[in-house]
Amino acid sequence: MSLFLHYLSLPYLLEGIELTLQVTALGLGGGLILGLVLAWMQLSRFWLPAALARGYAVIFRGTPLILQMVFAYDALPHIGIKLPAVLAAGLALACNEAPFIAEMLRAGVLGVDRGQVSAGQALGMTPAVLMRRVIAPQAIRTMIPAFGNESVSALKNSSLASVIAVQELTLRGTQLASSTFDFFSIFFASGLLYLLLTGAVSAIQLGLEWLLDLDRTTRARRLTDYLPWRRVDLTAKLAFSEKAPLAAEAVAQPEIMPPARLLTRAERAKRAATIARNNVAVAVKDLHKNYGAQAVLGGLDLTVRIGEVVALLGPSGSGKSTLLRCINHLEDWDSGTVRVGGRRLGFRDDGKRLSPQAVANERASVGVGMVFQQFNLFSHLSAKENVAGPLRWVHGMTRLDADRRACELLDRVGLSHRAHALPRHLSGGQQQRVAIARALAPNPSVLLLDEPTSALDPELVTEVLEVIRRLAIDDGLTMIISTHQIRFADEVADRVAFLSAGSILEEGPAHEVLTHPRHPLTARFLSVMQADKALEAVR
């Protein structure tokens, strides 16, 4: 025991820690930089960098670190690169860590909900802004445990530097054992030193998880919750705490707005006449799109005038969502044109395709807002930041102006009291109202709504429809809504278009089409939807 304590406090071994840490730091730091480059290459739109990065991973992930160490130390000098031992070890460790870190980064990036990426694109974020503001903050949070793992592994792997004469902890331990024959005391001592180092890494990891825990700021999440013996289910506790404010709110706040008034028949006719004189907001001509062999859109034409509300009806898979996603160029198509406000979104005047960055800028300047079926709020940002953030990042507003605008819009959708809540602490209906506020914030010329109530529980549908109804009737906003809510379409839409198999079977004034469909498919679809309603009423 006394020998063990003697070696544990021996300055010779303690000095080895310094070199161990140097090699580890070089390996992790270099690996992170190289890993970022590799991950970026793999996620690139172009095949060559992706292939090169893949090839690098095959080589450096597929060969033992000990060989890479010896290579960096003994082979590189033959081509004139004679690195000091610590640098050679750091280089080898960095090259070896890079593909692992790259895969972590790639998994983190790909793990971020695609819907949020679409939402960011629809808001006009360039790929760089999207990465920095939406993807990276969420990816980093999910990557911390993996990065903690990787750090511990790098720390232990640094012991292989002993083969190339780096006087780190392991090499010092073995040399000392050779000259004193106190094999086990020395190895237990250096083992404990390694444990202290890796323990420190674990502590840093837990600390970071706590620091970046989104619930730390909104709720009392204590650092001690992360201690291994505290059996706090980090997710269950959230679900529980979420209920409380919701219940309180339901009592305190008899839900918001009085229902919008319905238009009379005469008002409708007047409105139709006004709209007919307006300019064209969206013009879709002969749009074709295939997924593989299957045609999704087959020569679709649609014209929407300023101030007009068009409801897209039709069975699932009829192309409603694809059409909406083509209108703001979230998806490519095979032939045909889409013009918004007279401009071909995503193409130069001569028909050449624009870069993703240029498309993003154009989306922002033309102003096509989009509301998604799954809300797609940025889950790491509060309700207010979801609205204010894009205004700052895309439209260059000051924080003050953006916050003021966000508050104003949240107030309009009846959610000013939940401005600081995270999306996951909001009900579906509330989330969709925030999403609508976010889409409205930059004053879009057209708002696209893709089945905005389909993902909601029935009792939450009304609050969302109410918001949309107000936008149509009070604000005169141009909207294209895909929906299964027949009655809502009847009340809100000026025109209804019935899609089937990627083209419009029938379109016309909403009330007319819905009450007197001409096409047998439309009639059948409407009667099925009506029957569903009846069933639900019985239940």
Add this chain to the structure above:
Amino acid sequence: MRKWLSREARQASLPWRKALTGAIIAAGFLSPAIAQAAAPAGCAALQAKYPGWKGKTLVNAVNPHTPGYEAIDPKDPSKYVGFDIDLGEQIGECLGFTLTYKPVVFAALLTTLASGQADIVISDIYATKERAKAADFITYSKVFDGVLVAKGNPKKITGINTSMCGAAAAENTGFVEVPLVQDLMPKCKAEGKPEPTLQLYENNANCIQAILAGRADTYVNDVNTVDQAVKANPDKLEKAIAVTIPYSVGIAVPKDKPEFRDAVMAALIEIQKAGIHMDLLKKWELDVNNFKEPDILSAD
């Protein structure tokens, strides 16, 4: 430190050893005197003849797992000590250069030299024709090997011969003893006995641990190393026998620097003439029969 003292105490219990220990301690005190003694007279002429290394700091690659030849000083682990270390310092002093040390595994000694990461290797390495393909050698010591076995020699091993058939031999990767054991395999087969098995380790301490743990039956290495191991574990280990093997120990230098090789050889001759080589053998308790006048071994 504690262990070091207790070992000395143990030695002191035997009267004749006591005297010897006293001599060693005295030699230990004298060692700085040897190291700092003015270089042999001929060295001034050598520095004039070979001025290229004067004032330089060269790197000596060592496998510091061989107490007596090269190992860290248990009293001050920041230093390397042993016969080879002293000899290297003497050569440096004679030619006017100083040495720093780079500890590597045994099998990496010559690669480290060849890649230019080291300038010289003085690390109890046996000069063989095979190895001379990678470096030039200046031989300076004869080789006596010891056969280390567990106390009582349960397998009755009598040398590197068919008594090793069926035994497990621990060896260092890259040691010349490895092919000697391998050569036994067909001989054992011819006698209808099981072949010996080889366990390759990275250093001396691991080979000795293999016997202590009962994983290996024998470890053949330089006789002094074997003696040191027995001294450290007198209840568990013993030397079965000492054998001579047909090699010499050599200083390895890069093949493309013949002038450096000649300078080192000339310095070694001066050191031997001044009696320093013999003093160092005594200081480190090595058999004076190891002494050998230098020769050069290089590839044909």
